[in-house]
Amino acid sequence: MQNKIDLKSNFGLTHEELDVTFKSYSPESMLANQYFLKQGFVSDKIGFVKEGLLRAFFYTENGEEITTHFFTTGSYIISYGSFNNQTPSKENIIAVENSELMTVNYQKQKELYLKIPQWNQICKDLADIKSREMIERTAQFQTLTATERYNLFCADFPEVIKKVSLRHISSYLGIDIATLSRIRKKR
Amino acid sequence: MQNKIDLKSNFGLTHEELDVTFKSYSPESMLANQYFLKQGFVSDKIGFVKEGLLRAFFYTENGEEITTHFFTTGSYIISYGSFNNQTPSKENIIAVENSELMTVNYQKQKELYLKIPQWNQICKDLADIKSREMIERTAQFQTLTATERYNLFCADFPEVIKKVSLRHISSYLGIDIATLSRIRKKR
DNA sequence: ACTGTTTATTGACAAAAGTCAAAAAATCAT
DNA sequence: ATGATTTTTTGACTTTTGTCAATAAACAGT
Incomplete structure (x- = not known):
């Protein structure tokens, strides 16, 4: 682990x-x-x-x-x-x-x-x-689109996706919940 | 200071x-x-x-x-x-x-x-x-639009704006340089 | 199980941001 | 100073993302 x-x-x-x-x-x-x-x-x-x-x-x-x-x-x-x-x-x-x-x-x-x-x-x-995690997270905001950020999040935290409500993930990723709902549908 | x-x-x-x-x-x-x-x-x-x-x-x-x-x-x-x-x-x-x-x-x-x-x-x-700075920076990506991020950057780092080329600021803020050029024009 | 509440989805539309390419402006090196 | 290079601006257009509102679905408490 x-x-x-x-x-x-x-x-x-x-x-x-x-x-x-x-x-x-x-x-x-x-x-x-x-x-x-x-x-x-x-x-x-x-x-x-x-x-x-x-x-x-x-x-x-x-x-x-x-x-x-x-x-x-x-x-x-x-x-x-x-x-x-x-x-x-x-x-x-x-x-x-x-x-x-x-x-x-x-x-x-x-x-x-x-x-x-x-x-x-x-x-x-x-x-x-922690510092490296935050640098990585910031870099994601700098370089990735909303869809890319969501996909990466799913890959990095598969257990979180299952347990946490969409609106929390949406605020975490800085994406409007309606937009995130559509992004998720497309996968 | x-x-x-x-x-x-x-x-x-x-x-x-x-x-x-x-x-x-x-x-x-x-x-x-x-x-x-x-x-x-x-x-x-x-x-x-x-x-x-x-x-x-x-x-x-x-x-x-x-x-x-x-x-x-x-x-x-x-x-x-x-x-x-x-x-x-x-x-x-x-x-x-x-x-x-x-x-x-x-x-x-x-x-x-x-x-x-x-x-x-x-x-x-x-x-x-450093940690508090990074949390603040992340929160800005989560909650602010490109224009708001740029305005805040200008307020927080007025000296940097004068000395650094726009493309560096654009990548720092996660905004396309053409978009940032237009944002800047509007001020 | 039923009701109220929260959460998620969807549609129609608007606004924001990105892309590509060309022109203009600024900067650099000789 | 001049030509080359880099940076910035601009236009025309596309894509992405957000907004508002209504509906559907899920959930919680009694």
Whole structure:
């Protein structure tokens, strides 16, 4: 599973370091439509998606939801711009379906940085991964048509297509829902 | 200057820490059209733009340049995906005009992490800043028309408009150059 | 199972954006 | 300064995408 994150093999934590890490993390079950983070609140935790699907979104001035991200199994939920510098979040993160997470709060994660210096590197690596994803996503907006973006999305996130309503995908891809409905029909 | 990065006031380095930091950084002059980083090479340094303007871009399969970023005075040049994990860069970074940088190589920056733990935090903060910029940029693609994106770009980067050719701005904004030329005429 | 609500599809049309090609303007190198 | 090259503008046209509104389908709660 290439897209799954494995702290041991991907980031080279030793057995002991893993032990310490797991002691800091707690399992957390989320019900569908339950909020992991609400707009205006400070994100006090990081979550790792053991199983499930979550969605990040914000509201425009005229009240429409814009979906910014999907968190699939094996990905890390970090609200940059809220977690690291502890400022109120501009986005909401909500469970699309019942999900199983491992979470750690701000204080405990900070302690991990000190206890396990390798965590500084992991944090940088995670930021790198996110960064590369965002660069890729931007490049898609720069170079691809609506149809091409949708096709790529289907290829990249086949499970998301099945579970998430079309209007969320349409706002994620920056395509009007009527247009996306027609694009989808053509396939 | 809100958009300028100041290691002392923005990131809370002490006087001594600043001294150590500056000893690690070297001044570097760039001529217009000189490459800071070339596609396929590993980025061996971070650059801070004291004065000037640089541009990051990549080539599509059919050979056209897609501009991904402008580095204005006061911003940090880090090629994520090349510097942190030392893999070959997918993008080029070139000076738009003669520019003055402060640079530090990979090894020296690593030493800074050890000598000045605060640099770990700075690195996270810089990643946060970049991250917020990218989220904002993506949101613009999701919600704005070509004209709106161009107007916002003019407001956000008035100096870039003056210095960079229209085709670079057009690829940066994901707008055909002929379309952008017409948009510009209307203002 | 029924009702209200949300979501998706469809049609008719409008607006936005892209394409191709040619001309004009600007820039560069000698 | 001049010719070559690159960049920008413009016109005529096509394609893509959005808008509005109505209908159909799916879903949720009782």
